[in-house]
Amino acid sequence: MSTATPSAPTNKLGMTKQDYVGSKSTLCAGCGHDSITGQIINAAFESSIEGHRVAKYSGIGCSSKTPAYFLNQGWGFNSVHGRMPAIATGASLANRSLINIGVSGDGDSMSIGTGQFVHAVRRNVPMIYIIEDNGVYGLTKGQFSATADKGSHLKSGAVNNLPPIDPCTLAIELGCGFVARSFSGNPKQLNAILKAAFAYDGTSVIDVISPCVTFNNHDASTRSYKHVKDHDFPLHDLGFIQYSEVEDVEIAAGETEIVTFPDGSKVAIKAIHEGYDPTDRYTAMKAIHESMQKGEFLTGLLYINPQNAPLPEVLNLVDEPLVSLSESAVKPSAEVLAAIMETLK
Amino acid sequence: MTATLASPSVSGGAKTRINDFSIQVATVNGSGSQTANTVLLRAIFQMGVFVSGKNLFPSNIAGLPTWFTIRASAKGYVARKATNEMLILMNPETAKEDIAKADAGALVIYDEPLQLDKLRTDLTYFPVPFQKLVTASCPEPKLHKLVKNMIYVGVAARILGVDMEEAKKAIAKQLKGKAKAVELNQTAAMAGYDWAMENLPDQDHIKVVRDNKTQGLIIVDGNEACALGALFAGVTVVGWYPITPASSLVETFIEYAEEYRKDPKTGKSNVAIVQMEDELASAGVVFAAGWAGARSMTSTAGPGISLMSEFIGLGYYTECPGVFFNVQRTGPSTGLPTRTQQADIEMCAKASHGDTLHINLYPGNMEECFQFSYDAFDLAERFQTPIFVMTDLDLGMQNWASKPFAYPDKPYDRGKVLDQQQLAEIQDWGRYKDVDGDGICYRSLPGTPGGKGAYFTRGSGHNDYALYSEKPEDYVAVVDRLRKKYETAKSYVPAPVFRNLGSDKGILAFGSSDPAVVEAQDILAEKGLKTDYLRLRALPFTAEVDAYVKAKQVVYVVEQNRDGQMTNLLREFYPEHATKFKNVLHYDGLAIDAKCIVDQINAFEQK
Ligand SMILES: Cc1ncc(C[n+]2csc(CCOP(=O)(O)OP(=O)(O)O)c2C)c(N)n1
Ligand code: SF4
Ligand SMILES: [Mg+2]
Numbered sequence: 001m002s003t004a005t006p007s008a009p010t011n012k013l014g015m016t017k018q019d020y021v022g023s024k025s026t027l028c029a030g031c032g033h034d035s036i037t038g039q040i041i042n043a044a045f046e047s048s049i050e051g052h053r054v055a056k057y058s059g060i061g062c063s064s065k066t067p068a069y070f071l072n073q074g075w076g077f078n079s080v081h082g083r084m085p086a087i088a089t090g091a092s093l094a095n096r097s098l099i100n101i102g103v104s105g106d107g108d109s110m111s112i113g114t115g116q117f118v119h120a121v122r123r124n125v126p127m128i129y130i131i132e133d134n135g136v137y138g139l140t141k142g143q144f145s146a147t148a149d150k151g152s153h154l155k156s157g158a159v160n161n162l163p164p165i166d167p168c169t170l171a172i173e174l175g176c177g178f179v180a181r182s183f184s185g186n187p188k189q190l191n192a193i194l195k196a197a198f199a200y201d202g203t204s205v206i207d208v209i210s211p212c213v214t215f216n217n218h219d220a221s222t223r224s225y226k227h228v229k230d231h232d233f234p235l236h237d238l239g240f241i242q243y244s245e246v247e248d249v250e251i252a253a254g255e256t257e258i259v260t261f262p263d264g265s266k267v268a269i270k271a272i273h274e275g276y277d278p279t280d281r282y283t284a285m286k287a288i289h290e291s292m293q294k295g296e297f298l299t300g301l302l303y304i305n306p307q308n309a310p311l312p313e314v315l316n317l318v319d320e321p322l323v324s325l326s327e328s329a330v331k332p333s334a335e336v337l338a339a340i341m342e343t344l345k
Numbered sequence: 346m347t348a349t350l351a352s353p354s355v356s357g358g359a360k361t362r363i364n365d366f367s368i369q370v371a372t373v374n375g376s377g378s379q380t381a382n383t384v385l386l387r388a389i390f391q392m393g394v395f396v397s398g399k400n401l402f403p404s405n406i407a408g409l410p411t412w413f414t415i416r417a418s419a420k421g422y423v424a425r426k427a428t429n430e431m432l433i434l435m436n437p438e439t440a441k442e443d444i445a446k447a448d449a450g451a452l453v454i455y456d457e458p459l460q461l462d463k464l465r466t467d468l469t470y471f472p473v474p475f476q477k478l479v480t481a482s483c484p485e486p487k488l489h490k491l492v493k494n495m496i497y498v499g500v501a502a503r504i505l506g507v508d509m510e511e512a513k514k515a516i517a518k519q520l521k522g523k524a525k526a527v528e529l530n531q532t533a534a535m536a537g538y539d540w541a542m543e544n545l546p547d548q549d550h551i552k553v554v555r556d557n558k559t560q561g562l563i564i565v566d567g568n569e570a571c572a573l574g575a576l577f578a579g580v581t582v583v584g585w586y587p588i589t590p591a592s593s594l595v596e597t598f599i600e601y602a603e604e605y606r607k608d609p610k611t612g613k614s615n616v617a618i619v620q621m622e623d624e625l626a627s628a629g630v631v632f633a634a635g636w637a638g639a640r641s642m643t644s645t646a647g648p649g650i651s652l653m654s655e656f657i658g659l660g661y662y663t664e665c666p667g668v669f670f671n672v673q674r675t676g677p678s679t680g681l682p683t684r685t686q687q688a689d690i691e692m693c694a695k696a697s698h699g700d701t702l703h704i705n706l707y708p709g710n711m712e713e714c715f716q717f718s719y720d721a722f723d724l725a726e727r728f729q730t731p732i733f734v735m736t737d738l739d740l741g742m743q744n745w746a747s748k749p750f751a752y753p754d755k756p757y758d759r760g761k762v763l764d765q766q767q768l769a770e771i772q773d774w775g776r777y778k779d780v781d782g783d784g785i786c787y788r789s790l791p792g793t794p795g796g797k798g799a800y801f802t803r804g805s806g807h808n809d810y811a812l813y814s815e816k817p818e819d820y821v822a823v824v825d826r827l828r829k830k831y832e833t834a835k836s837y838v839p840a841p842v843f844r845n846l847g848s849d850k851g852i853l854a855f856g857s858s859d860p861a862v863v864e865a866q867d868i869l870a871e872k873g874l875k876t877d878y879l880r881l882r883a884l885p886f887t888a889e890v891d892a893y894v895k896a897k898q899v900v901y902v903v904e905q906n907r908d909g910q911m912t913n914l915l916r917e918f919y920p921e922h923a924t925k926f927k928n929v930l931h932y933d934g935l936a937i938d939a940k941c942i943v944d945q946i947n948a949f950e951q952k
Contacts, residue, residue, distance in 0.1 A: 023812075051796075051799075052792060052793060052794050052795070052796065052799065053792055055637070055791045055792075057633075060804075067801070068801050068803075068813070072799060073796065073799050074791070074799055075789075075790075075791035075792075075799050075800065075801075075802070076799075076800075076801035076802060076803075077633065077636060077663075077801075077802045077803075078801065078802065078803040078804065078805070079629065079633075079656075079659060079804065080629075080655050080656060080659050080804060083625060083626070083629045083656065085626070085629075086584075086621070086625065086626040086627075086628070086629025086630055086633065086656075087629045087630075087632065087633035087636075088633070089584070089619065089621075089626070089629070089630050089633070090582060090584060090629060090630035090631065090632065090633030090634035090635075090636075090637070090639075090641065091633040091634060091636060091637040091791065093582050093617040093619070093630070093634060093639075094581065094582050094617075094633070094634040094635075094637035094638060094639035094641070095637045095638065095639075095790075095791065095792050097792055098637070098791055098792055115622055115623065115626075116622070116625075116626055116629075118622075119621070119622040119626065123619070311619075312617070315614060315617050315618070315619070316612075316613050316614050317613060317614055317615070317617055318608050318611065318613040318614065318615050319611075319613070321792070322581040322582065322615065322616070322617060322639050323581070323637055323638035323639050323790060323792075325579075325581065325615055327579060327756060327757050329608075329615060330579030330580075330581060330606070330615055330616075330640075331577055331578075331579045331757075332576065332577060332605045334752040336605055337573075337577065337750065337752050338749075338752075340573065340601075341563055341749035341750060344563035344564060344565050344749075345561070345562070345563050345564075345749075
């Protein structure tokens, strides 16, 4: 079914990368979210994910639009604002053979949908839970979200005076067994994290710092549009724009890299050092808090401890997907009804 | 007057009401009186007498007053009756008020120290020394409170002529084999009976006499009936959040699922039941599970539907199946959470923002609670849309006598779902293409192999191929097709049933109002006013409703809310007949009774 040229590299399933793409992105040129989309495609291709088994879920936001831009062979469900976790829960219970990818935004998951995030993590719904974190509400034109740093400015000049909610520490606190942070501009790291997440059974929370180029700097984004037009051609046949205004970086273990965002602001991204033990939640919490205090984003696979059973196991569900059970398997007999009626007499 | 042995027989003067009376029991919530009341009800039922019970309970775990009414009716009327022939007053806090409200001539059983007999002279009093009897019959002080209630069962049995063997059987049934509890309670009931035999006079005001009206019948509440409907419908995903009066529907389902929904070989469960964090999440689970191909449901009440409303719009517009039970209670807000109403009619007819119209089912009795619950899953999958099963606290939580449920032989209708092979054969499949012209499209399920059928479900504008579209014509095409689907549903939903006495004056009612309407019809007919009666069982309004509305000179719409919500819908769908509809309303939170219907219809007729 591959539509690419015969020479295109294939994975274990004989698929080319083209088999993992989606529709053309309609996001702003240079949006960090598109880079994440690119890495989801790469990771799924490289992990030889069976496309038809993929179910993609999202809430509402620019980030939540992205499931349309990858893995067209899978089914997608773009739901309502902040409620992606509930649909992931329902569908994953209905069919436990699905490979579930949820994409959300910082507004979607840390503001309106905090409750759903918390409970999905607590239940360990088997899914990759990606938060495309830009600190603003992109789609509604740049209001602060709950992950915005204290003291950060909006284009309008408004200042955020409230402390941020950090999805990673929150997830660890909730018992999540796979917690990572990455950066849309660090494709190598994000790719590795996503591949690890595909292999993980349970909720894997991945907070990806993903700059909103438009509502950080409008002028820059106008300029960038042209810029992207110049750059996206070679990748056009993939159906998405794999381009970020932020230069790609690769951060060596233990190193900190200062990344300049389109508005000129500088963000420090630190990669976890080699001796970091991701299986100890106290180490993880401590390291994250320390880096936050220094104004850095600590990135990498921050915590992994796959000891919790995923929800279908907690509920002791039959192995066969519930959706494929036959009528005779789920409908009790006439004798059963008669016996129940007898007890009610 | 106080009945004493000095007056060996108490006569009300009037004819004895045989198997035709109401008893009201006033107790304190949490005192275990529910068991005693059910035993009394069951004992009368086992004597072949048609009987119904209504628990009027507070929103409280223990300590607030609660009333239970038991109505026996030789004619089979089961609605709440506005008058009571016997009172059992066990709650010192409400006793005086209960006496003040009592109907003249009522028999009053009460705890002797309350000295109620001086309050009114037009009642017949039966003082009982409960404490003394309790102490004598039960050695364990901590059980006294519970046992006290069983004593009034014995006393009432003696006064009414209820066979104590039936009461004992009812106790055994109620306490399901817990031998020690059964013995303790049977002893207490007997103690009350024996004491009353020796110390209380006969009376000829009301009596229970053996009959054969209840043979083969069951006693069940609507939540259990709905739970059984869902069990047999093969529901596989349940997302819910507790709320009175809807909780016991899922809780009963869980009990049955423990027994009947386990894989016999592995002991693993073939239904996923998740208590979600709220109703928003429950609705999400229901729609997503339906989308993925499961039969899914939730059970809630008005406040829950309010929270689910955004998701309901999504489910409607993206065409996902799901069954929503709404066990209505008295709103708005917390309202009277333990009282009944039919006040979510308009909300569920159109739940959510934008243009939405939903299929609603209105079961009117226990068999329909069972059958409509079963059918709701077929309808949800056939129409790929939320289905609302609208009951209320009166149906859902009260005890009703019913014929045993017939086994639903009809195989499941899983609707228009394409499998791998069908998808492979179709050249130009579009998720939202109306191939059959009935407004219902063919869907595919996530996970279907073969490389065909994947599509993107979105709450934003879409075209026939489920692709994003903001084109005006694409938008209109989708919402017009959804309207067509609603029209198609008219030939699938349960048609109304009629009780026509031959008149151009019509009554239209639905749900739990049915018993009161039937009784009201008979009372009106006795006084010379014949009526026809259409019992509505679903939305959309079907052809039978069209014809009825057209034919009648006047339609009295009986419903349990303030604003005449069903009347509003009727006026909207039948604007040319708008003036025919007259509101007959009952909305104080109590179950509707025949008298209020008779009075309101008479008032209209006299105009
Ligand atoms: C119930 C509801 N309230 C508000 C909105 C408007 N809205 C759409 S997207 C959005 C914020 C999205 O922010 P985020 O999740 O961070 O996504 P981003 O666009 O930044 O990727 C809001 C408030 C909505 N769609 N639904
Ligand atoms: S507004 Fe911001 S988040 Fe939205 S697409 Fe544009 S750059 Fe991305
Ligand atoms: Mg955002």
